[in-house]
Amino acid sequence: MTLPAIEGRALSRTYGGFRALDGVDLKVARGEVRGIIGPNGAGKSTLMDVLTGRAATRGGTVLLGGRDISALAPRARQRAGLARSFQKTNVFLDLTVGEQIRLAGRCATLDNGEEVLVALGLAEIAHRPAADISYGDRRRLDLALALVGRPQVLLLDEPAAGLTVEESLAMADLLKDLARRWHVTVLLVEHDMEVVFGICDRITVLHLGRLLAEGTPAEIRSDPRVISAYLGTAA
Amino acid sequence: QEPLRIGVPTALTGTYADLGSQVKRAIAFAAAEANAAGGIDGHKVEVEYLDTEAKPDLARRQAEKLALQGNKVLIGAIASGEALAIAPLLARWDALYIATTNKSDKITAEACVPRMFRVNRPDSSDAATMAPWLKGRSEETWAVMAADIAWGRDVAASFGKAATAQGKKVVLENFSALGTNDFATYIQKIKDSGAKGVWVALAGRDAVNFAMQAKQAGLLDSATVAGVSFVTDNTVASIGDAAKGVAGIINYSSTLDNPANKAFVAAWEKAYPGTTPTNFEGETYIAMQVLFQAVKAAGSVKAADIAKALPGRTYATILGDQQMRREDNQLVGPNFFGVVEVFDGKLRPVVKMSVPAETATVAPSPACKIAG
Amino acid sequence: MTSPATLTATALARPARAPGSVLALIVLGAGCLLPFAGASPLLLSLLVQAIIGAMLATGVGFLVRQNGMVSFGHALFFGLGGYVLGVPLAHGLLPPEVAVLLALVVPALLAFLLGLVITRIPGVAFSMLSLACAQTFYEVVLKVRTLANGDDGMSVTFPARLFGLDVGLLQDPRSMYLICWALLAAVLVGLWLFTRSPYGLLTLAIRSNEERARFIGYETVVPRAAVYALSAGVAGLAGVLATFYNGFISPDMMHWTLSGSALVMAVIGGTRAVWGPALGAVVFFFFKEIVGDATEHWPAVIGITLIVVTLCAPAGLSGLLARLFARRAA
């Protein structure tokens, strides 16, 4: 039996007494695309922060390919193969798109970088400083920065937000492709149900900082608790 | 005729700006007077001023600039530190420097060089002048309040020595940075120390600040306050009544009764109506008198020639005839002690005791070896 | 779809700046000829001081450019260069050669160690911290009179030869000018190469968004400290040169007003180009000289000029030049 690509045990996080994440367990197999959904404020971004070390864990363990990385700094976790994008775009505004992709790919020239640029439709604006590109482009750049380091596990926080529907679907294809071809494990936080149900192998639902449900898209789609707490008519 | 070109690196801004502008005024006055009389042996007098902010480092750069521009006769930096910074380079620039307010003994001792001269009274002279006054005082315990620069440190040392020699005790030494705003704590420390007398070596804005705050805190009433360069003509003008009764060293006073001085004061009052020359203006004027006579004697406006002519000669000045001593390039002159009182309807330092040149200017320091 | 090959060429190669480098070479060469073109000792001496100032400003400006940090305390490293050189010499503590080497190394080293701590702190707080460090050292050299006479400063006498080199050369305006000019050029080229290197790009990225840099897998504290050390090293070199040339050290070398004017010069020159601050320093220095000679109201004239220049050219002289060139080329 193979080890899960990433595993979280009893992950918790409080903000000044407020329990944003409350003892969540999570196990994601290699090459799986896992959707994380839940109402606003359910603790999805917090989960990402705890996994990547952006927010200190208060209790709980993070294992990457079986190795305990709970004590590592974000930088070290990234080097160990854990990359992420951000819900609030988080790019290098002063650098050109090409420069930051090159940096994130840790290469002097862009070999695998090009592929990512082209795949995300950023190639034409590669020479422009990120400060001058539109919001949607910045979101894609954010994703590109996470992708280009060829991570084993990729955490994406609402990558489709702000993209046109066509683009969301294109991105969904890209993610699926990544998972297949490079065995990248993807954790996807997303409110776009078309994307989530379209590409996720399994879905985890958070609510009020706790695990509400977990299962295949079909199971989740029909789970009444999930419908009332989250999906509404989208189900 | 080649002009006599004088460079004045002096403090035109900062804590000592007030002193710098006095130096400047006196030099301008002397130069105008000489030019009106057709120059020195026909040499027109030209003066350039540059601001040193009383900072040694800047003084050095400004002096170099003046010298390289051809103003090789340098006069009138304010702080001793400035003179000490300039001294080692005079030979390189082929320039000379005449001190008019720099009092540190080092200038005519360890740091003396053939191209540097002093016309004003050094610390040792002030100490010799203060000693007899101190002897007659009943205050047994003293505090020193001095600027934290070469001069202030020198004064504290020489006052300490004189006081001990008279059987008095220095119970506290305060050194304040140039440009101190609030002296309240120093004043309170002096009060706490129980000192009956305070010897002050502050000048310019520091002096005014300290005097005002000392007055407000009642220190001027509860202790005897006296000092050097402290209650000068200008500080008295600034502080007003608070200065009344404060005693101190007076290096020059416009009230001195000799014909040369009377003529000088009269001419000054005509040139700058409503003012009388201050102590620093008088001392600086002496430098110009000495310089002009040396130029005449040298028959040249070249710094090298003037520097050669300067030592050993006796000069007619507003303090009487004074000799430029060969051993240490120090002008040998009298010194005075006095008190601030109303004189001619105006509050000002008034001379109470004169010390003749021979006693006032102590023997040359063996540390100076220029006359070899 | 764009083919990968063309993409690499267009997207990643920066535009070649051939005209710029040719211009730089011309300026460099012309500068060397100056002493032989009959420049007066006064002019050369002023130039030496201007270049030393330019080097200090270069250090300050480089920190702004590469780290985005505004130092109010770079005089610390300038002065440190001077004191580490001068104090051991005056007290006979170290062989002169060792003192020289130490003076070149200590400022950068101190900056690196300090930098590990203080460059973590953002924005104005960093400026204030750098100011605090510098002023603390300033107070030490001011108050500990046994070091170098406190406020009065101290003359430094050098042995006649150092490393077999005649020290007189370092005090003669003509030869010192050439030495300083060459060193400044070397510093500028070195820094420029740094900015073009991958490490340089990394420091820019950290400047832009430190958190994201960590999340793409980079350590961010050491690069910041390294840039700080580099810029301090340049300031320290300037201090060493100043001490050789003037033969004098005083606390003013560490005072915040010097840090301040270095910053002013750097900003006037514009920090976007590596050479901007140096240009700003030289222009400012001579402007101040000329105005200072012309009128006693030089502070007002300088002040007004500063205001006008900044309002008209917020990107500094180098930014202005770049714009002129761009317009010419367009």
Add this chain to the structure above:
Amino acid sequence: MTLLSFDAVDAFYGRAQVLRGVSLAIGKGERVGLLGRNGVGKTTVVNALQGIAQVGRGAVVMAGQPAPRIRHYSAARAGISVVPQGRRIIPALSVRENLLLGAAVARPGPWTLARVFELFPVLKERQHTPGTALSGGQQQMLAIGRALMANPDLLVLDEPSEGLAPVIVDELAEVFVRLADEGTSLLLIEQHISLIRRVVEKYHIMSKGMIVDSGPLAQLTTEKLKQLVAV
């Protein structure tokens, strides 16, 4: 009365031109949608309204008044509130203070702190935390609440559904329609065609800084969408 009209407006960021001759008009009670791919200039329309992008040629009229020089506050004072893309919550202020700031123009109307809290109960719960400590979706709610606090005549929504859970989007769609029924006009910029369909009655499609197609919602065929917005 037209609350807002653009007449052949060119807009710039510095020297870079983004909008080219954009014309549109929104009258009282109207619900207008603005669609287009990423980077075509939708947000720039809003930015021009708020003096963030500079208007070159062309005229902007707000609340019946021509606006020759647009300041940041012009739109708000003319009764036009914006829910900006990216939310722009003020970090130094608490949730409650962010809402109060929205009421800076102090227009009378139904929206009060209490009513916003009723609409988004979570904001009430967390009213004393710093605004930016909220989750992404909660911040979006805050931005909407803030805009409502001004009781605007025209509410401009730049991708308001971004980051919101589907249930909330459903709820919002209802709120928007209700708002319009109560007389508030809407300009809705969206990628999600479902929300557009549920809310607006008129649409404009942008491409490369220009409006390339307009009409009543009924004329917005899937074909057109495929071609112009790539849905």
Add this chain to the structure above:
Amino acid sequence: MIIHILNGFVYGGLLYLVAIGLVLIFGLRQVVNFAHGSLFMLGAYVGYAATAIAGFWAGVVAATLVLAILGLLLDRAVFRPLQDQDPIVTLLVTFGLLLVIEDLVRTIWGKDTLTIAMPDLLSGTLRIAGEDFPVYRLFVILVAAGMGAGLTLWLKRSRIGLYVRAFASDPLTTGTQGVDTERVSAAVVALGAGFAGLAGIIAGPLLALSPAMGGSILIESFIVVVVGGFGSFSGAFVAALVIGQLQNLGIVFIPSFATMIPFLLMMLILLWRPLGLTGRAA
């Protein structure tokens, strides 16, 4: 000892009055206003001139008003046009202003050191703990405390206070909410400059006037602003008092290193809390 502590409060109070303006302007514009020390100095001189004509209290009013008006101009002519520029560019302009103001004062009032007489009402001393303490110094402490309390309340409670804090954090968004940020900013800068003027005239009877008097107080007020937590009034208040006290006690106990204390304190505090005593993470 009590006297030493009171003296600490006096200097701290003065620092606070100067720092208020810096806090306001920094908080609002993120600009380090180098000209602030010279505004303080100018306040003292304007006060000097007005005192000579119509007495000390007229001087207080004149200094405050004239400087407030100057603040308006400053905002209009400098801060507003430069608001989108890098803060160091603005810093440079304020540095230029400093040079101009100092030169102006030097030209008008000369280089001689001037003094302002105390108002009769406040001259004289009070016996405190068996020592004489000048009444005027107590007055300075009271003024600083009063102003500090008033301002803090105003900012915390009033609507304008809300706008000011919002502006400080994100001027653009604040503007788009319908706040006339230009007026807010003008008012705040005027207020800050007015306080500098007030501090200047209040300091007049304590310190000798000179064109350079703004220099050292500027640096110390910077320290107050930083230690207190950028843009925080209550923080600045505490910081000013602490620095006043420490520096004073420093002169009493370790005179040679007293001037170092504020800097060391600032270092320690910033390393411990990079945003200052009361700083909140954004």
